Each structure stands twice: as structure tokens, then as C-alpha cells.
Amino acid sequence: MAQTISPSTVDATEVLDVELQNIVKTFGEETAVQGLNLQIRQGEFFGILGPSGCGKTTTLRMIAGFDAPTSGQLTIQGKSMHGVPAHRRSVNTVFQSYALFNHMSVWDNVAFGLKVKKFPKADLRQRVGEALTLVQMESFAKRYPTQLSGGQKQRVALARALVNRPAVMLLDEPLGALDLKLRKQMQVELSNLHQRLGITFIMVTHDQEEALSLSNRIAVMKDGQIEQVGSPNEIYEHPNTAFVADFIGDTNLLSGRIQQHPWTLTMASGLQVNIAPTHLGDGTPADISLRPEKIQLMAQDHTASPHNHANHHQGEVKHTLYTGPHIHCIIELTTGERLRVLQPNHIRYQPGDKVHVAWAAADCQVLAPSSSP
Amino acid sequence: MPPRLSRNSSLLPNASRRRFLQGSAAALAAVGLSNCRRTIGEAEPAPGDDTTASSEASGVLHIYTWADYTDDELAAQFTEATGIDVKIDVYDSNETMLAKMQAGGGDKYSLIYPSDYMVTEMIGLEMLTALDKSRLVGLDKIREKWKSPVYDPDNAHSVPYSWGTTGLLYNSEVLTTPPTDWNYLWDNRDVLARKMTLLEDVRETMGAVLSSLGYSYNATDAAELEEAYQKLLDLKPSIASFKSFGWQDELLSGDNLLSMVYSVEGIPVSLENPTFKYVIPESGSSVWTDTMVIPSSAPNVDAAYEWINFNLQPQVSQETVERLFFATPNGEAMAMLSQDLLDNENLFPPEELLAKCEGIAPVGDANALYDEYWTKVTSA
Amino acid sequence: MNKGVEPSVGFGKNFNVAAVQQKLRAAMAPLGLLGPAGLWLVLLMVLPTLLITELSLVPGLRPGEAIEGYGLLNYLRILEPTYLQVLRRSATFATGTTLLCLVLGFPVAYWLALMAPKRWQNLLLVLFILPLWTSSLLRTYAWITLLRPSGVINLVLSTLGLPTQSLMNTSWAVYIGMTYSFLPYMVLILYASLERLDLRLLEAAADLGANPRTAFWRVTVPQTLPGIAAGCLLVFVTSLGDFVVPTLLGGPSSMTISRLIYNQFLGVARNWGFGSALSMVLILMVSVAIALLLKYGDRNPDIYS
Incomplete structure (x- = not known):
């Protein structure tokens, strides 16, 4: 799948389809979304990722218009x-439960x-045919939803949303x-659709792999x-x-x-990790994220690493x-830390083997100090 | 084979010219789908059950009657006098009673109280025993008019028990010109617009209209009936509803000004509240008689004779009238009544007026016509 | 209900008594459940209906008479204008009551099912159904008290200086009385249907551009159509046969088919043949109603998974 790598920051000249400014949503005592700021570009496939209860679905529902923000500004295409209300927004949703x-x-x-908008018959027929x-x-045009399988319902839900040619397509955990197997297949289809239509897609998911593979941002x-x-x-x-480091993929967190x-x-423990220069001051407590696949694993007697990594242990x-x-x-280091290392499947190590690990300083991602312990 | 006698009773059971239990019991009866049953005495059979007819009157007497003709005191007096236990069941219409008797559910009753026309019908159906006059004491006290009534010549099968009339009960404060005859209704229909009720009884109401035209209550001539139908239809816009019971509320509250009522219900109201007066129309109204008969299926005939004789005693008759308030055909009992009651012309109308009142008799095949006209009137 | 493999019965020396017993039990089980109701149905409904059918074919049958011949006279008589008028009136009352109950009941049921605070739902429902626990006769009498010229409603109206009403003893009073009587049934049935409504469908409709009104007609109503049909059926059938309300509230022009039937059996006419024929017509009217409404209520049997 061709994916354009877009810069993470949006500059003022770009066309924004959806913009959220300081959106807050409270349900009674509970705050679901606090001070959210988001700028989504026209035509991009934007993924919102997070664990259950993080507020991603709430955010999507606010964009769709099913819930109103408690405070803050929400604009779609500048308006x-x-x-x-939801029925007057040029936004269409594909629901998690399809809601056919x-x-x-x-x-x-x-x-x-289209019928609701009183589309002329001939045009309607053409568009519906196209969407299907x-x-x-x-x-499957004459079938009823109860006669369809999950994947088929999914596609009908997509068609039902797309036929309206909305400015923004919202997808709420559509493949959940x-x-x-079907999910992987549908992911490809979704991506293709997005490419073909050029509509802004906003997809909510808790599956990070899905988000990573489909989204522009x-x-x-x-x-x-x-x-x-x-x-x-970047993520x-x-x-x-x-x-973020932990939620997306596997990582080793070192404090x-x-x-x-x-x-x-x-x-x-006394372990010293060589890192790239950072803006944090001397003595600042910090965390590092180190991806398992960045760590090289060698037999104990290998002292020279082919890549000349700064960290050897x-x-x-x-x-x-x-x-x-x-x-x-x-792998348990001599200093006591445990690291997770990813190896291709043909290199077999056994528990108890003494090994040599190495990784580059640049691969150590310094993270903002976590606010929660 | 005796000629087929069709019913000429009223439409709803309680529409028949009888009294009913007041208040909500009347409401229940209104649905007309259930008998009001009230049994006095134990449910278990008493010793010396009535199934064995003995020469000595004893055991239990089952009576099937109208609600207000007997009360606990009367039953108690009888038991004290004769030693026979009395069990009383009530019905609210002749039809209900007949249906039960025909269906076999009335086999335990030794005494029933059919109305005049029903006596004729039951004689025809051979359901009544011929009375052994030698066993009856006090028949001679019955007034002349009832000595040999139309419905049962010579009282061969029945003993008259009570009688009454149908009349108009009106609000004398509003209707300053009082009604004297049926035609008052037509003449004053504007004043009475939707403030009058007529009996929900096809024979009574059609009979009243026939009377106002000078015809008999028991007309069978198709032309006469057609004329009556048209006249009734003419009055319809002024009629609030056809009601045989439950008219009290609306009359007393002023919603209605006039109701066609049975004497047994109308007269007590007029006595309690002088604003309301009861009048029997001059051209004649209907007069009904309720009788005591012994059905041919009676199990305890002896006890039945005892009961009849007991009630024929002037003393008993007088006391019952004063307690339960209906007109008695018992001349001697009448003589013993208080002057107030005797003077009550509503209760005991003068002879000339009484002569003009007709008993409602069977009309044979004309029943179908009556029913059809009634349907037309109430669905127009 | 037997689950699992039934052992085969076998023959001769392989005869399996236990298997036979199991098979018998399996066959008898539904009988045990259906038996009493089935018996009741046959004895108290099928047989009497057959009897009435026979009686209806005897022209002018009087009770106690022997049956002399059969004919369609009774049915032909029903076609006379007098009697057609009665049928028409009954059908009008029933249809009007059904529509009124639907129009009034739907918003109530909607509010109860979808908008009332969840904690109060059951209580509110009970409160609404409560009138059903009283006798329908008493409720009708209550309406008399309200609608009378000197009744409560006029008392309030005149106190407020408004013109008084004179609905008593008119067709309007009948509609009021019957609608009031049967509204709880309609609400109950609609409530059950609306409660199961998937609100996400309404969101989907809104999402696709339907305003609340369009969403109501295109989604809510079709989704609750079985409930609507069931409610209408119940109200129609019961109001068609209603006896009490037209009699007490309807005034002098309130003859309905049930009253007419009653008159034939227990009134002056004592024409059981005609009465039976009318009863058959009533059964026919009810059957037609059931067939029609079932058709609407069951449009696509497998759409409700």
C-alpha cells in the first residue's frame, strides 16, 4: 500500500477538513475528553488510536454530531x-456494529x-450502483442485512456512507x-478506497497495527x-x-x-546507556524507549559489532x-535489567545461553518524563 | 302443540320493568351478563334436604325471585312460623330466569316470581303447576282487578304478589308546566332537548308512543307500528339516552329534567325529594304484575304452599309493603296500610286511571317487527 | 426435551426398553405443555363456534324449536340497510378507537421507552397500566361523572370561564370512553416494541442526513411495525366487541353489533338463528382484521434476528 509520509505538523496554508480546538466533553462527573486539539488535513487518512476508555470514540461522535462538546470549538471545512445537528453535517459514519x-x-x-436528500431517481440509481x-x-443488492456475513455487512455499511460523497468519512472500529484474515483483507480494501476517492478518512481503533498500516497520521x-x-x-x-512507546508495538522502557x-x-542499577544528545538538563530523570528489533544479539564471544553500536552489554x-x-x-543483563529482543526465526538461542547485546545510541528514544508514576 | 309464544320482554335483562339493587350492584346488572346472586343461609345442604318431598312441609325452600321482594326479616319470620329454612336466589330479568329454568339450572327452586307476560309464556311452555286452590289460604283477599287477570285466567297457576306502573318522573322546579300525558314530551321537546331519558325497554317505550297515538300497548298492526316508529324517531333528537336504571344521578343533579321510570323506583325518589314528581300519563301507561308460581319441577311443593300462604296473610303483606315498598294486590293488606301510603296516588292510582293502564302482553310474530324498529331507532 | 443421541430401539433380544421410554417421553413432552391449552381451545372455542355456525344456518330459529331446515336467510337479512348500518357503526367505533389509541399511545410509549429516566421506567409503566386493574365498568362510570353536563369537566371549565361541553350521550363520548379503556394495552405493546429499538439505527439515520422527523418515519416506525400491528389488532378486536361503553356513554344512537347480537338472544326478538349469523359475521370481521394486521406485522419474518 502506498502511503504518503506527511509531516506531522500542519502549517497555516494547508486545507483543513476537521479542526478541534480545546474540546472538552464531560458526562456528568466524568470527563471523557479534556482540552483536545486536533487538526486533520483534507484527504488524509487519520487514525485515532488508544486503549478502551481513552475518549477516541467520544471524539469521533463529536465530529459526527451525535454528542455536543461541553466546551471548545469544532469546525468542519472551516465552518x-x-x-x-448530525443530520446537517457533510460527514458520514461507518459504525462498529454497522447499524444497517x-x-x-x-x-x-x-x-x-440519497433518498433522504430527495435525489433524482436516475442519478440515485447510478450512484447506488457505483457504490455497491x-x-x-x-x-447482493436485493438481500437483507440478516442474510449477510460480517464482512459483507461491513462493506454495505461502507457503501452506505460513501454513496453520499461526504467531505469526511468517520470509521468507528470498523474492522473490530x-x-x-478478513480484517487484513478489508484493511487493504479500505486503503484502496481511500486512495481512489481522496476523501478524508478518520478512523478510530484500538488495534495499533491497523492504525499504523492504514493511516497517514x-x-x-x-x-x-x-x-x-x-x-x-514518527509515532x-x-x-x-x-x-505511546509502550502502546505502539513492543518496547523496552529504561528509567x-x-x-x-x-x-x-x-x-x-548502575547501567549506563549511551544516548544521542537531548535537550534535557543534567541530572533530569528521564525514560528511554528501546525497540526490541533495534537490539543486536550476538554470541558471547563476539566483541566487535558490525554496526559499531555505542551500547554493548x-x-x-x-x-x-x-x-x-x-x-x-x-535477555537479562549482568546489571539485572531485562531486555526484550527480536530475532529472525532462524537464529535459535536457548535459555541459559550467554549472549552479547548491542544497540545504537540513536535508537534510544528519550521520552518526556511521565507524569504518572 | 301450543302456539309459539315469543318473548315480548325488554331488551336488556334489567331493562325489564323491575327494580334492581341500588348503586354499583345496579351497574353490574347493567352489563346484563351476570345474575346477581345472593344466597341467604348456609351453603351446605340443611338436614332433611328438599329432594325428599314429604307430606309434612319441612326442610329447605329454595326461592328464585327479584332482588327487592324479600329480605332477611321476611325469611326469618317465615322460618320462625313454619320451621322451614329459606334460601333465596335473585335474578334481574324474566328472561334470565326463564333461561335458567329451561336449561335445567332451576330444578331446586320450588317458588319463582315471574311477571305477568312471563306467566303466560311459561304456561304455554308447560313449566308451571296448576295451583291447588284448596291448599291456599287468603286468595279471597286479592283485589277484584287481579282476581282473574288476562295473563292467567282465574289465577290458575299464579298468585299475584305485587304490581306497579310506568310513569314520568320530572323536575317540577324547572318544568313549571307539569306533564300530564305522553304527548307532553313531543310538545315540549325544545325545553327537554337532550334532557330526558326513556326506558330502555322496547315494549315499554314503543308502547308509550303507541298509547300517545291512541293505539294499544300491545299493537301488532304493521301500520300502527310504523307510525309509532316514525313518531319515536321524531322525538329522538331530544332524547339524551335510553336508560332503565342509573337515571337517578342525572335527574337529581339537574342534567336531565324528565325520566320515564318504573313506579317502584320513581315513587321513592318523589317521596324523598318533593322537587321530583311522579305522574302516570292520562292516556294510560303500562301496569305490571309480579306473581308467585310453583314450577312443575319444584322439589318441595308443600313448603311452596306454606310460603304463598304466609305471604298472603294481610299482616305480612302490609309489613312487607311498608318495608320494601311495592304495591300489593292484597285488598285486606291495603286496608291496613298507613294513610300516607294509601293516599299516594302514584302508588295506588285511582280506578279510572288504572283502568286505562294496560298490561304488556305477548305479541307473537310482531316481536320481530318491534325488534327491527328498535334497532332502527337506536342506530339511526 | 431430549438432547444428545437417542439410543436405537433395537429388535428381539436387542430390544431396548430404556430407548422406548425415552422416545415416548420425548413425544409426550410437548403434549404435556400443549394438552391443557389445546383441550381448552377445542372445548370452549372450536365446538361452540361450530354450534353457532349450525344455528346461523337455520332461518329464524327460536330457542327450544326443532331444526326444520337450513337456509341463508339469516345472512341475507344482515345485508339489509338497518343491519348494515349497525355493522358500519361498530366498525367505525372500532377503527376510530384504534387510531386514537395509536396516535395517543405512541408518544407515551416512545417517551416511556426512550426518554424517561431509567430508574423510573418500571414505576411509570405500572402507573400507566394501573387503570386496567379496575373494572372497565367502573372506569366507564367515572367517565359519566366527568362528562355529564353537571360533571367535573364542566365544573372546571365554567370556573375558568370557558364554554362548557356537552359530549355526554354522543359518539364522541364513546370514543373517549373506549380510547381510555384500551389505551393502556396499546401503550404496553408499543412500549415493548420501542424498548427493543436499536438507537444506533436512529444515529445512523441522522448520520445519513435524515432529520428527526424523517428518521422517525423511515426507521422508527418500520422497526416497530410489528408492535404497532399487534397493538392495533388488540384494540380493534376488543373495541369491536365492546358492549359497555356504547351503551352507557353513547346515547340513543349507539347500537353496536354486540348489542344487536345480545338483543337477538335475550331481547324481544329471541331469534337465535339471526343472532348466530350476526356472531359469525363478527367473527369474520375479527378474522379479516387479524389477517390484515398480521400481514403488516410480519412483513419480513427473518429481518428480526
Whole structure:
């Protein structure tokens, strides 16, 4: 899938489709979303990622118009959505449960939005036909939702939303109910659709792999706030916080204090990690994220690493986990820390093997100190 | 085979010219789908059950009657006098009673109280025993008019028990010109607009209209009936509703000004509240008689004779009238009544007026016509 | 209900008694459940209906008479204008009551099911159904007290200086009385249907551009159509046969088919043949109503998974 890597920051000249400024949403005592700021570009595939309860669905519902923000500004295509109900927004949603009208046929479901707008018959027929062809459901036009499988319902839901040619498409965990194989297949289809139509897609998901593979940019949310916004690559390679680092993929989190000249992170155990220069001052407590695949694993007697990494340490293999394409090894360093290392599946180590680990200083992502202990 | 006698009773059971339990019991009866049953005495059979007819009157006497003709005191007096236990069941219409008797559910009753026309019908159906006059004491006290009534010549099967009339009960404060005859209703229909009720009884109401035209209450001529129907239809816009019971509230509250009522219900109201007066129309109204008969299926005939004789005693008759308030055909009892009651012309109308009042008799095949006209009137 | 594999019965020396017993039990189980109701249905409904059918075919049958011949006279008589008028009136009352109950009941049921605070839902529902626990006769009498010229409603109106009403003894009073009587049934049935409404469908409709009114007609109503049909059916059938309200509230022009039937059996006419024929017509009217409304209520059997 071709994916454009877009810069994470948006400049003033760009066309924004959706903009949220200081959005707060409270439900009684509970604050679901606090002080959210988001700028989504026209035509991009924007993923909102986070664990359950982080407020991502609430955010999506506010964009759709099902819930109104308690305070803050929400604009779509430059127009404020304050007081604009859902049925007057040029936004269409694909629901997690599909929400197909089971008293209508597939055709009628897809045609619904157009019928409501009193589209002329001939045009309506053409558009609905197009939409169904787009999702490869033309032969199911006369069926009823209860006669469809999960994947088929999914596609009808997509067609029903797309037929209206909205400015923004909202997808609420659209692939959540599908099995793995179907999910992967639909991911490809979604991406293709997005490419073809050029509509802004905003997708909410808790599946980070999905977000990474489909989105142009991702916003990672936690407890009603955005932790980080960036391209998948940025989010993955340069997470800002421990949460983001941990939520996306696997990582090794190391805590310690920054030391300048040379730049190291000194851990409580005494382990010194060489890092790239950072803006944090001397003695500042900080966290580092180190991705398992960045760590090189060698037999103990290898002292020279081919890549000349700054960090070398000895350790012992504690566990190995075979996951098919990879093997995860848990290595315990002599200083006591445990690191997770990713190995290709043909290199077999056994628990108890003495090994040599190495990684580059640049691969140590210094994270903003976490506010929570 | 005796000629087929069709019913000429009223439409709803309680529409028949009888009294009913007041208040909500009347409401229940209104639905007309259930008998008001009230049994006095134990539910278990008393010793010496009535199934064995003994020469000595004893055991239990089952009576089937109208609600207000007997009360606990009367039953107690009888038991004290004769030693026979009395069990009383009540009905609210002749039809209900007949249906039960025909269906076999009335086999335990030794005494029932059919109305005049029903006596004729039951004689025809061979459901009544011929009375052994030698066993009856006090028949001679019955007034002349009832010695050999139309419905049962010579009182061969029945003993008259009570009688009454149908008349108009009106609000004398508002209707300063009092009604004297049926035609008053038509003449004053503007004043009475939707403030009058007529009986929900096809024979009574049609009979009244027939009377106002100078015809008999028991007309069978199709032309006469058609004329009556048209006249009734003409009056319809002024009629609030057809009601045989439950008219009290609306009359007393002033919603209605005039109601066609049975004497047994109308007269007590007029006595309690002088604003309301009861009048029997001059051209003649209907007069009804309720009788005591012994059905041919009676199990305890002896006890039945005892009961009849007991009630024929002037003393008993007089006391019952004063307690339960209906007109008695018992001449001697009448003589013993208080002057107030005797003077009450509503209760005991003068002879000339009484002569003009007709008993409602069976009309045979004309029943179908009556029913059809009634349907037309109430669905127009 | 037997689950699992039933052992085969076998033959001769392989005869499996336990298997036979199991098979018998399996066959008898539904009988045990259906038996009493089935018996009741046959004895108290099927047989009497057959009897009435026979009686209806005897022209002018009087009670106690022997059946001399059969004919369609009774049915032909129903076609006379007098009697058609009665049928028409009954149908009008029933239809009017059904529509009134629907129009009034739907908003109530909607509010109860979708807008009332969840804590109060059950209590409110009970409160609404409470009148059903009283006798319908007493409720009708209550309306007399309200609607009378000197009744409560006029008392309030005149106190407020407003013109008084004179609805008593008119068709309007009948509609009021019957609607009041049957409204709880309609509300109850609609409530059950609305409660199961998937609100996300309404969101989807809004999302696709339907304003609340459009969403109501295109989504809510079709989704609750079975409930609407069931409620209408119940109200129509019961009001068609209603006896009490037209009699007490309807005034002098309130003859309905049930009253007419009653008159044939227990009134002056004593024409059981005609009465039976009218009863059959009533059954026919009810059956037609059931067929029509079932058709609407069950449009697509497998859409409600």
C-alpha cells in the first residue's frame, strides 16, 4: 500500500477538513475528553488510536454530531459545527456494529442517504450502483442485512456512507468484529478506497497495527488527551511518552537520570546507556524507549559489532518466545535489567545461553518524563 | 302443540320493568351478563334436604325471585312460623330466569316470581303447576282487578304478589308546566332537548308512543307500528339516552329534567325529594304484575304452599309493603296500610286511571317487527 | 426435551426398553405443555363456534324449536340497510378507537421507552397500566361523572370561564370512553416494541442526513411495525366487541353489533338463528382484521434476528 509520509505538523496554508480546538466533553462527573486539539488535513487518512476508555470514540461522535462538546470549538471545512445537528453535517459514519437498517434491503440501505436528500431517481440509481460496485456487493443488492456475513455487512455499511460523497468519512472500529484474515483483507480494501476517492478518512481503533498500516497520521490518545500526533513512522520510531512507546508495538522502557558529556542515561542499577544528545538538563530523570528489533544479539564471544553500536552489554537468555516470523528473547543483563529482543526465526538461542547485546545510541528514544508514576 | 309464544320482554335483562339493587350492584346488572346472586343461609345442604318431598312441609325452600321482594326479616319470620329454612336466589330479568329454568339450572327452586307476560309464556311452555286452590289460604283477599287477570285466567297457576306502573318522573322546579300525558314530551321537546331519558325497554317505550297515538300497548298492526316508529324517531333528537336504571344521578343533579321510570323506583325518589314528581300519563301507561308460581319441577311443593300462604296473610303483606315498598294486590293488606301510603296516588292510582293502564302482553310474530324498529331507532 | 443421541430401539433380544421410554417421553413432552391449552381451545372455542355456525344456518330459529331446515336467510337479512348500518357503526367505533389509541399511545410509549429516566421506567409503566386493574365498568362510570353536563369537566371549565361541553350521550363520548379503556394495552405493546429499538439505527439515520422527523418515519416506525400491528389488532378486536361503553356513554344512537347480537338472544326478538349469523359475521370481521394486521406485522419474518 502506498502511503504518503506527511509531516506531522500542519502549517497555516494547508486545507483543513476537521479542526478541534480545546474540546472538552464531560458526562456528568466524568470527563471523557479534556482540552483536545486536533487538526486533520483534507484527504488524509487519520487514525485515532488508544486503549478502551481513552475518549477516541467520544471524539469521533463529536465530529459526527451525535454528542455536543461541553466546551471548545469544532469546525468542519472551516465552518463551525456549534449547534449543527448530525443530520446537517457533510460527514458520514461507518459504525462498529454497522447499524444497517434490517427492515430494508441492501440497495435501500445504501440509497437511504440519497433518498433522504430527495435525489433524482436516475442519478440515485447510478450512484447506488457505483457504490455497491466499489465495495463489490452489486450482486447482493436485493438481500437483507440478516442474510449477510460480517464482512459483507461491513462493506454495505461502507457503501452506505460513501454513496453520499461526504467531505469526511468517520470509521468507528470498523474492522473490530471481523476475524484476522478478513480484517487484513478489508484493511487493504479500505486503503484502496481511500486512495481512489481522496476523501478524508478518520478512523478510530484500538488495534495499533491497523492504525499504523492504514493511516497517514495518527493521534494517540490516553485518558481523554492526545499523547502524540504524527506519522506512523514518527509515532513508532520517536514516541514522545512512555505510554505511546509502550502502546505502539513492543518496547523496552529504561528509567534513569540524564547525564551530559558524554550523553548517557544512568539507571538505578548502575547501567549506563549511551544516548544521542537531548535537550534535557543534567541530572533530569528521564525514560528511554528501546525497540526490541533495534537490539543486536550476538554470541558471547563476539566483541566487535558490525554496526559499531555505542551500547554493548553482556547478558543471559532467560526466555524465548516463538511467534512464527520472529523469536522474542528475554535477555537479562549482568546489571539485572531485562531486555526484550527480536530475532529472525532462524537464529535459535536457548535459555541459559550467554549472549552479547548491542544497540545504537540513536535508537534510544528519550521520552518526556511521565507524569504518572 | 301450543302456539309459539315469543318473548315480548325488554331488551336488556334489567331493562325489564323491575327494580334492581341500588348503586354499583345496579351497574353490574347493567352489563346484563351476570345474575346477581345472593344466597341467604348456609351453603351446605340443611338436614332433611328438599329432594325428599314429604307430606309434612319441612326442610329447605329454595326461592328464585327479584332482588327487592324479600329480605332477611321476611325469611326469618317465615322460618320462625313454619320451621322451614329459606334460601333465596335473585335474578334481574324474566328472561334470565326463564333461561335458567329451561336449561335445567332451576330444578331446586320450588317458588319463582315471574311477571305477568312471563306467566303466560311459561304456561304455554308447560313449566308451571296448576295451583291447588284448596291448599291456599287468603286468595279471597286479592283485589277484584287481579282476581282473574288476562295473563292467567282465574289465577290458575299464579298468585299475584305485587304490581306497579310506568310513569314520568320530572323536575317540577324547572318544568313549571307539569306533564300530564305522553304527548307532553313531543310538545315540549325544545325545553327537554337532550334532557330526558326513556326506558330502555322496547315494549315499554314503543308502547308509550303507541298509547300517545291512541293505539294499544300491545299493537301488532304493521301500520300502527310504523307510525309509532316514525313518531319515536321524531322525538329522538331530544332524547339524551335510553336508560332503565342509573337515571337517578342525572335527574337529581339537574342534567336531565324528565325520566320515564318504573313506579317502584320513581315513587321513592318523589317521596324523598318533593322537587321530583311522579305522574302516570292520562292516556294510560303500562301496569305490571309480579306473581308467585310453583314450577312443575319444584322439589318441595308443600313448603311452596306454606310460603304463598304466609305471604298472603294481610299482616305480612302490609309489613312487607311498608318495608320494601311495592304495591300489593292484597285488598285486606291495603286496608291496613298507613294513610300516607294509601293516599299516594302514584302508588295506588285511582280506578279510572288504572283502568286505562294496560298490561304488556305477548305479541307473537310482531316481536320481530318491534325488534327491527328498535334497532332502527337506536342506530339511526 | 431430549438432547444428545437417542439410543436405537433395537429388535428381539436387542430390544431396548430404556430407548422406548425415552422416545415416548420425548413425544409426550410437548403434549404435556400443549394438552391443557389445546383441550381448552377445542372445548370452549372450536365446538361452540361450530354450534353457532349450525344455528346461523337455520332461518329464524327460536330457542327450544326443532331444526326444520337450513337456509341463508339469516345472512341475507344482515345485508339489509338497518343491519348494515349497525355493522358500519361498530366498525367505525372500532377503527376510530384504534387510531386514537395509536396516535395517543405512541408518544407515551416512545417517551416511556426512550426518554424517561431509567430508574423510573418500571414505576411509570405500572402507573400507566394501573387503570386496567379496575373494572372497565367502573372506569366507564367515572367517565359519566366527568362528562355529564353537571360533571367535573364542566365544573372546571365554567370556573375558568370557558364554554362548557356537552359530549355526554354522543359518539364522541364513546370514543373517549373506549380510547381510555384500551389505551393502556396499546401503550404496553408499543412500549415493548420501542424498548427493543436499536438507537444506533436512529444515529445512523441522522448520520445519513435524515432529520428527526424523517428518521422517525423511515426507521422508527418500520422497526416497530410489528408492535404497532399487534397493538392495533388488540384494540380493534376488543373495541369491536365492546358492549359497555356504547351503551352507557353513547346515547340513543349507539347500537353496536354486540348489542344487536345480545338483543337477538335475550331481547324481544329471541331469534337465535339471526343472532348466530350476526356472531359469525363478527367473527369474520375479527378474522379479516387479524389477517390484515398480521400481514403488516410480519412483513419480513427473518429481518428480526
